[in-house]
Amino acid sequence: MSATPLLQFEQLRFGYPQTARPVLQDFHLEIAPGTVTAILGPNGAGKTTLLHLALGWLQPQAGLIRLERQPVASYSRRALGQWLGLVPQSEHIAFEYSLLEFVLLGRAPYLPSLAMPEKADYEIAQSALEQVGLAALQHRSILSLSGGERQLVLIARALAQQPRLLLLDEPTSHLDLGNKGRLVHLLRELQGRGVTILFTTHEPEVAAALATHLVLMQKGQVLKTGLLAEVFTAHDLTRLYQLPVSVVDLDGRKVALWT
Numbered sequence: 001m002s003a004t005p006l007l008q009f010e011q012l013r014f015g016y017p018q019t020a021r022p023v024l025q026d027f028h029l030e031i032a033p034g035t036v037t038a039i040l041g042p043n044g045a046g047k048t049t050l051l052h053l054a055l056g057w058l059q060p061q062a063g064l065i066r067l068e069r070q071p072v073a074s075y076s077r078r079a080l081g082q083w084l085g086l087v088p089q090s091e092h093i094a095f096e097y098s099l100l101e102f103v104l105l106g107r108a109p110y111l112p113s114l115a116m117p118e119k120a121d122y123e124i125a126q127s128a129l130e131q132v133g134l135a136a137l138q139h140r141s142i143l144s145l146s147g148g149e150r151q152l153v154l155i156a157r158a159l160a161q162q163p164r165l166l167l168l169d170e171p172t173s174h175l176d177l178g179n180k181g182r183l184v185h186l187l188r189e190l191q192g193r194g195v196t197i198l199f200t201t202h203e204p205e206v207a208a209a210l211a212t213h214l215v216l217m218q219k220g221q222v223l224k225t226g227l228l229a230e231v232f233t234a235h236d237l238t239r240l241y242q243l244p245v246s247v248v249d250l251d252g253r254k255v256a257l258w259t
Contacts, residue, residue: 004069005030006165006196007054012063014046014053023049024220027063031165031213036187036197038207038228041217042241047200048089050217051167054198056080067165081109085163087154089170093142099153100138103128106160121160128159131186133179147174155183159190166190168199172206184210204256208232216240232256 009029015022023046031037039047052058053065056072065072067083075083085106093102106128107121117125129135132152137145142153151174158166166187172180187197187210201207207214207228214231216223216239223240224231232254237245245258 004033005066006033006068007031007198008064008066008069009050009053010064010066012053012060012065014049014058014060022061022220024053024060027221029215029222029225031196031198033196034191034194035212036191036210037199037213037215038211039198039200039215039217040202040204040207040240041200041223043202044219045217046220047217048169051086051169051198051200054167055084055086078109081161083164085158085161085166087151087158087166087168087171089173090147090150091154093150096141096143098139099129099134099142099145099156100125102142102153103156103160106157109161124162125156125160128156129153131159132156133182148176148179151175152179155186163195165196165198168197170201171199172201172203180206204232204237208254208256228254 009027012024012027013022014024039050041047049058053060054072056075067075072080103125104117104121107117107124111117111121126135126138129138132155134149134152134156142150145153151171155171171183175183191197211228213226214228215225216231216236218240224236232247234245234247237247237256241258243258245256248255248257
């Protein structure tokens with residue numbers, strides 16, 4: 001990867017109080033600017049925990065996380081909100097926001113304390129809804145949406161932050177095939193604009209369709225990392241999932257098949 005990584009995880013160790021063993025142990029990873037990196041791994045590998053550490057929501061017990069060479073802990077919450085956007089797997093929404101009101105929450109890192117959004121913020125939020133195909137529903141209650149539509153609204157809120165580094169946790173888990181295709185197209189557009197993307201997934205086909213780089217993660221450690229073509233192999237996916245996996249080329253795209 002790049003000699004000047006945008007995001008660095010340096011020899012991290014992290015564990016939750018209720019777990020006997022660390023979730024992450026001696027974890028090292030570098031994310032180069034302008035790349036799309038997929039983290040692929042089974043349940044319990046530590047993928048979601050890693051994203052929460054990057055956001056500063058959790059603190060490592062050892063090691064360091066750097067964003068553009070500076071420790072993440074040295075950034076204010078406001079500065080991190082302008083740098084990083086997160087699309088979680090799901091989110092409990094307690095209030096009956098309209099879609100537009102909810103997406104406007106993504107503008108919070110840019111607003112002075114207690115200030116109301118201005119015309120430019122509304123335009124950015126409406127553009128984000130257009131990008132995920134929900135502009136026509138902007139005045140509907142978010143609580144009336146399907147699970148897949150809510151996932152798209154979470155993506156729109158992150159887009160409204162205009163992040164330089166976009167983190168996504170299992171972003172396709174609630175999406176149908178058509179919306180998966182829309183998401184892949186959207187993320188490719190963002191990469192073309194210079195946004196660095198880091199996402200976790202259980203789905204090898206999503207990683208193959210989108211990522212430039214791939215991280216195989218197992219039991220809190222990096223099993224292998226590198227360019228997608230170098231890591232998305234039958235040998236390495238078989239090691240990761242511990243069952244026979246074959247990789248075939250289909251119309252120029254790699255597809256993993258298991259038996």
